[in-house]
Amino acid sequence: NAGVTQTPKFRVLKTGQSMTLLCAQDMNHEYMYWYRQDPGMGLRLIHYSVGEGTTAKGEVPDGYNVSRLKKQNFLLGLESAAPSQTSVYFCASSYWDTHLGYTFGSGTRLTVV
Amino acid sequence: GENVEQHPSTLSVQEGDSAVIKCTYSDSASNYFPWYKQELGKGPQLIIDIRSNVGEKKDQRIAVTLNKTAKHFSLHITETQPEDSAVYFCAASMFSGGYNKLIFGAGTRLAVHP
Numbered sequence: 001n002a003g004v005t006q007t008p009k010f011r012v013l014k015t016g017q018s019m020t021l022l023c024a025q026d027m028n029h030e031y032m033y034w035y036r037q038d039p040g041m042g043l044r045l046i047h048y049s050v051g052e053g054t055t056a057k058g059e060v061p062d063g064y065n066v067s068r069l070k071k072q073n074f075l076l077g078l079e080s081a082a083p084s085q086t087s088v089y090f091c092a093s094s095y096w097d098t099h100l101g102y103t104f105g106s107g108t109r110l111t112v113v
Numbered sequence: 114g115e116n117v118e119q120h121p122s123t124l125s126v127q128e129g130d131s132a133v134i135k136c137t138y139s140d141s142a143s144n145y146f147p148w149y150k151q152e153l154g155k156g157p158q159l160i161i162d163i164r165s166n167v168g169e170k171k172d173q174r175i176a177v178t179l180n181k182t183a184k185h186f187s188l189h190i191t192e193t194q195p196e197d198s199a200v201y202f203c204a205a206s207m208f209s210g211g212y213n214k215l216i217f218g219a220g221t222r223l224a225v226h227p
Contacts, residue, residue, distance in 0.1 A: 004156070033214075040122070042202060043157070043217040050212055058214070090156055101147050102215065104156030 002026055006091050006105035013081045013112045021076040021108050023091030031094045032074035033058075033102065034066060036087040043090065049074055081112045115140045115207040119218030127226055132193050134221045136203035137185040145206035146179060146186045147215070152199045160201075161188070193225045 004025045013019055023032065030051050035043040045058030049068040063085060065077045074093075078085060088109050092102040116139045126132050138146075144165040149157035163170045163177045163186065170177050174193075179186040186205075190197055200222050204215040 031212075035217075040219055042117075042119070042219040045214060045216075048212075048214065056210055056212075092156075101159040101162055102157075104149075104158070106154070106156045 004091055004093055004103050004105035006089075006108050008108060009106070010109050011111070013078075013110065015082060015112060017081050018077070018079050019081065019110075020078075021089055021091075021110075023074045023076070023093075023105060024072055025074075025091075025093040025103070026072060027093065027095075027103065028071070029093035029095050029103070030071075031096065032068065033092045033094075034064070034074065034076045035090045035092065036060065037090060037107070038087050046076065046089075081110075083112045086110060086112045115143070115205065115209075115216045117203060117205050117216050117218040119203050119221055121221060122219065123222045123224070125224045125226065126193055128193060128195060130193055132190045132197070132223055132225075134188045134201055134203070134223075135185060136187070136205075136218050137183075138205040138216075139184070140205065140207055141184065142208060143184075143205040145213070145215075146177070147204050148177060148188050149202045149204065149217075150199045151202065151220075157202055190223075193223075195225050195227055198223055198225045 033048040034046040047066040052071040055066045091105040119136045147162035150160045151157040176189040200220045203218040
């Protein structure tokens with residue numbers, strides 16, 4: 001049972017480039033989330049999804065887009081990367097709201113130069 | 114909006130001592146309070162949680178207490194070991210947009226020295 005898998009683990013982008021981060025979970029969880037982690041600021045919610053085909057904005061959605069075409073996958077896109085998007089990105093999933101806690105992936109370290 | 118404050122940001126203890134991390138939250142409707150442990154290079158892992166109808170919960174060397182009136186909750190680790198060294202995050206549930214989500218504190222870096 002792999003849990004939550006994120007790809008890639010590391011990436012360096014130039015300003016203005018685009019990329020997609022992939023999150024896959026094999027636990028049949030309904031809810032999926034994308035967080036960014038920055039020093040001294042904890043984990044901030046970017047976007048989330050409450051089921052296949054749904055997406056919603058979190059605390060810091062600007063500059064990001066997401067898609068949930070399949071229940072097991074949640075994609076995070078950066079259309080035009082900026083240095084301010086340098087961060088560690090974590091995907092998480094849960095069965096239903098917060099009842100069972102979140103399962104996190106191991107993260108993607110993104111650097112935008 | 115909902116805010117979770119966590120203190121201290123860093124904590125250094127000797128092996129065998131106790132460690133306490135404290136969090137306060139702003140939304141009185143919050144009803145779920147998990148704690149996560151993040152080891153270097155890994156994602157956060159749930160270690161213990163508490164719901165608003167319970168005042169304290171223990172799991173071996175780890176305990177969490179909740180004071181709903183004061184809107185604060187704490188993580189207590191007794192008999193600390195070097196493998197407890199990690200970043201710890203508290204979180205509180207927030208209901209918005211029709212769903213519950215977690216709002217995280219900024220984290221506490223715990224160092225346990227042998």
